[in-house]
Amino acid sequence: MNALRQRADLGGVAASSRLRVVIAKPGLDGHDRGAKVIARALRDAGHEVIYTGLHQTPEQIVATVIAEDAPVLGLSVLSGAHLTIVERVRELLAREDASDVRILVGGIIPDADVRLLEAMGVDAVFTPGADISGIVETVDRFRAELADAQGAAC
Amino acid sequence: MGSPAQSESGLPIQPVYDGTSVAGFDADAKLGSPGRFPYTRGVYPTMYTGRPWTMRQYAGFGTAKESNERYHELVGAGTGGLSVAFDLPTQMGYDSDEAIARGEVGKVGVAVDSLDDMRTLFQGLPLDKVSTSMTINAPAASLLLLYQLVAAEQGVPGDRLTGTIQNDVLKEYIARGTYIFPPQQSLRLISDIFAYCHRELPRWNTISISGYHMAEAGATPAQEIAFTLANAKEYVRTAIAAGLDVDDFAPRLSFFFVARTTLLEEIAKFRAARRIWARVMRDEFGARNPKSQMLRFHTQTAGVQLTAQQPEVNLVRVALQGLGAVLGGTQSLHTNSYDEAIALPTQKAARLALRTQQVIAYETDVTATVDPFAGSYVMESMTDDLEGAVLELMRAVEDRGGAVAAIEQGFQKSEIEKSAYRTALEIDHQERTVVGVNKYVLDEEEPYEPLRVDPQIELDQRERLAALREERDGDAVLRALDALRAAARGTDNVLPPMREALRLRATAGEVAHALRDVWGTYVPHDTF
Numbered sequence: 001m002n003a004l005r006q007r008a009d010l011g012g013v014a015a016s017s018r019l020r021v022v023i024a025k026p027g028l029d030g031h032d033r034g035a036k037v038i039a040r041a042l043r044d045a046g047h048e049v050i051y052t053g054l055h056q057t058p059e060q061i062v063a064t065v066i067a068e069d070a071p072v073l074g075l076s077v078l079s080g081a082h083l084t085i086v087e088r089v090r091e092l093l094a095r096e097d098a099s100d101v102r103i104l105v106g107g108i109i110p111d112a113d114v115r116l117l118e119a120m121g122v123d124a125v126f127t128p129g130a131d132i133s134g135i136v137e138t139v140d141r142f143r144a145e146l147a148d149a150q151g152a153a154c
Numbered sequence: 155m156g157s158p159a160q161s162e163s164g165l166p167i168q169p170v171y172d173g174t175s176v177a178g179f180d181a182d183a184k185l186g187s188p189g190r191f192p193y194t195r196g197v198y199p200t201m202y203t204g205r206p207w208t209m210r211q212y213a214g215f216g217t218a219k220e221s222n223e224r225y226h227e228l229v230g231a232g233t234g235g236l237s238v239a240f241d242l243p244t245q246m247g248y249d250s251d252e253a254i255a256r257g258e259v260g261k262v263g264v265a266v267d268s269l270d271d272m273r274t275l276f277q278g279l280p281l282d283k284v285s286t287s288m289t290i291n292a293p294a295a296s297l298l299l300l301y302q303l304v305a306a307e308q309g310v311p312g313d314r315l316t317g318t319i320q321n322d323v324l325k326e327y328i329a330r331g332t333y334i335f336p337p338q339q340s341l342r343l344i345s346d347i348f349a350y351c352h353r354e355l356p357r358w359n360t361i362s363i364s365g366y367h368m369a370e371a372g373a374t375p376a377q378e379i380a381f382t383l384a385n386a387k388e389y390v391r392t393a394i395a396a397g398l399d400v401d402d403f404a405p406r407l408s409f410f411f412v413a414r415t416t417l418l419e420e421i422a423k424f425r426a427a428r429r430i431w432a433r434v435m436r437d438e439f440g441a442r443n444p445k446s447q448m449l450r451f452h453t454q455t456a457g458v459q460l461t462a463q464q465p466e467v468n469l470v471r472v473a474l475q476g477l478g479a480v481l482g483g484t485q486s487l488h489t490n491s492y493d494e495a496i497a498l499p500t501q502k503a504a505r506l507a508l509r510t511q512q513v514i515a516y517e518t519d520v521t522a523t524v525d526p527f528a529g530s531y532v533m534e535s536m537t538d539d540l541e542g543a544v545l546e547l548m549r550a551v552e553d554r555g556g557a558v559a560a561i562e563q564g565f566q567k568s569e570i571e572k573s574a575y576r577t578a579l580e581i582d583h584q585e586r587t588v589v590g591v592n593k594y595v596l597d598e599e600e601p602y603e604p605l606r607v608d609p610q611i612e613l614d615q616r617e618r619l620a621a622l623r624e625e626r627d628g629d630a631v632l633r634a635l636d637a638l639r640a641a642a643r644g645t646d647n648v649l650p651p652m653r654e655a656l657r658l659r660a661t662a663g664e665v666a667h668a669l670r671d672v673w674g675t676y677v678p679h680d681t682f
Contacts, residue, residue, distance in 0.1 A: 028242035028258050030331015033371045033458070036571050037578045039682045053680040054331045055246070057254060079242055080498060080607060084257025108462075110497050110604045128462040128495040129591040132582045 171531035216260030239263030247666025372574025380547030404446030424482030497604030
């Protein structure tokens with residue numbers, strides 16, 4: 001307790017404000033259509049989106065999350081490497097005392113792995129066909145929760 | 155009267171076409187005969203009336219050994235065309251034991267680190283009899299040379315080898331993302347490959363210039379064709395500037411496009427693309443050999459149209475997509491498996507995908523006559539409309555200084571991303587129907603058990619590498635890699651020293667790193 005709250009303070013999260021979201025492409029997969037569509041949709045919904053670009057290591061992604069002070073991280077993986085990557089990202093976030101960063105995962109993820117990812121602490125998983133408004137709503141919900149948490153802390 | 159429907163390229167589709175739609179249509183100039191300039195009706199006079207297209211299913215299996223077993227089955231069953239999918243570390247020029255490869259080894263294809271792996275991959279397969287398509291781009295030279303080295307060990311000379319390397323790096327910057335070096339260095343490597351193959355592997359298709367991945371990233375049909383042909387022109391210019399004669403390499407250029415469910419526009423797209431390319435090659439580059447003017451292409455059905463919801467419906471989509479490719483005159487076809495929006499395909503799903511092509515080939519009558527839509531009011535109108543839209547976009551690329559300059563300005567990528575976003579919003583707003591996703595949905599999806607890749611593969615591959623590094627003559631490898639760096643710094647063709655390094659069992663990753671040392675890597679200006 002509570003890296004997220006500190007970051008939320010720095011980020012000045014209020015119910016009406018925008019949230020800073022890092023959208024990342026971990027690993028070697030270069031298919032970024034989904035990542036870019038989500039980045040645009042979140043931006044159009046009023047959030048501040050930082051896109052990491054392709055071929056990011058978990059170390060680089062976590063460094064970006066910390067440097068940008070972002071309470072939400074979206075990972076896009078289509079190569080089948082999602083379990084390895086998420087495990088490593090969680091590990092590194094914990095090392096930075098940032099385990100409360102909300103994590104979204106999008107990509108080609110089998111049902112059984114969705115449950116595994118959720119058990120690892122991923123907040124939401126989106127597979128092909130997921131509607132954009134649902135993803136935006138999820139981030140909006142995070143914003144509301146963060147604002148509540150901040151309100152409680154004040 | 156309602157307003158006309160819109161094609162995927164944003165062009166109007168009239169409710170009714172008639173004779174006035176094609177008034178003044180000059181069939182000789184626009185169509186010619188099949189197998190004759192401008193090849194609108196197909197590159198061969200007989201097309202599928204002689205034999206169907208090549209059914210070429212792209213597949214990769216975790217290890218070289220498993221893949222080899224699968225290839226033996228395929229060759230035993232009469233397949234003449236193999237298609238190799240490599241895993242992402244191989245595609246990015248990293249060895250299986252590098253940190254960045256963690257979790258990716260053997261996942262989307264086979265891991266090939268060295269001559270040892272390539273030898274295992276093709277053990278016992280007659281390389282003078284099969285043709286092999288390799289989906290490999292930035293490190294294409296290394297993988298091709300490894301293939302040649304294995305063939306040489308079998309006693310098969312280079313002039314007997316047939317196959318294709320994708321080798322289309324420009325589209326990697328635009329869509330697929332598996333680039334290594336900056337564009338100019340990549341183009342130099344590609345023209346080294348053209349020159350080397352002209353001498354050593356004269357029957358090899360040296361490049362497969364691809365719109366498929368742009369389409370998957372969101373490109374409309376017009377964007378797909380325009381940006382692909384613009385890239386093709388850049389390759390042709392580069393090779394000519396390197397001193398090659400256009401008719402020495404252009405017959406070995408081939409193309410790769412998508413097939414969507416929008417049948418009419420797709421057929422028109424393939425016809426328009428052939429016509430445009432024939433004219434570009436003849437009129438802009440002075441190609442005289444008819445083979446240089448022919449746009450020969452492979453097609454894959456649109457993966458992005460497949461849904462994770464009610465996945466069996468994808469079988470129907472794939473059948474329609476494949477039909478469009480055939481009616482459009484493709485030379486070879488890969489039909490996707492219905493479970494690919496969920497995971498890597500199972501064997502059963504992959505077999506069904508092949509069966510879909512076989513039904514089109516043997517249970518329909520579309521192969522009985524060439525270019526069956528020729529002369530149709532709607533088809534000729536849509537072909538003309540698309541040709542116009544494509545030429546306009548190709549001019550927009552030229553106005554920016556050609557494909558590479560436009561890539562460096564982010565032009566193609568940003569145009570494609572806008573199209574992708576538009577499509578996503580249309581689906582979200584119910585303006586575009588996706589059966590099973592935003593209409594006709596099930597309350598609860600049936601469970602589906604997908605294919606799993608064994609994580610042991612990564613460990614095995616690391617052990618193999620450790621053994622290789624132990625056994626080989628390390629000093630000789632270092633000297634060979636130095637010679638490769640020297641060639642890369644100068645203007646000598648880099649392939650001969652690369653071949654020597656690989657023969658001495660340098661790894662594909664080490665070769666890529668040696669070139670990175672000299673050429674650097676590409677870092678895009680990523681915006682959205």
